[in-house]
Amino acid sequence: xxxxxxxxxxxxxxxxxxxxxxxxxxxxxxxxxxxxxxxxxxxxxxxxxxxxxxxxxxxxxxxxxxxxxxxxxxxxxxxxxxxxxxxxxxxxxxxxxxxxxxxxxxxxxxxxxxxxxxxxxxxxxx
Numbered sequence: 001x002x003x004x005x006x007x008x009x010x011x012x013x014x015x016x017x018x019x020x021x022x023x024x025x026x027x028x029x030x031x032x033x034x035x036x037x038x039x040x041x042x043x044x045x046x047x048x049x050x051x052x053x054x055x056x057x058x059x060x061x062x063x064x065x066x067x068x069x070x071x072x073x074x075x076x077x078x079x080x081x082x083x084x085x086x087x088x089x090x091x092x093x094x095x096x097x098x099x100x101x102x103x104x105x106x107x108x109x110x111x112x113x114x115x116x117x118x119x120x121x122x123x124x125x126x
Contacts, residue, residue, distance in 0.1 A: 007082060009084055046060055
């Protein structure tokens, strides 16, 4: 079966470092599926140290903009049928993830959204 007959999936996931629960599981997924032609992975991780998680800096803003444009480039080059994306649990992260997923939204691709944590309800209540 050629790749044209398969459902191509773009995985927008955070890979280590830093190593924590989510990046550990994502690394397992990546290691098991990275050699399959119908899957492409793009690392959306913008932190190196677990102590950076939750901190805002100008460097991280520019890193996130770079990740967004990189994700768009992978999307347009790979032309996936589906996009698997983790959603951040902060207001800035949700806006960033929306922008990263914008091509899939505009081109009506199936989005598989992985919501991690209970923080979304707290953000919604604000």
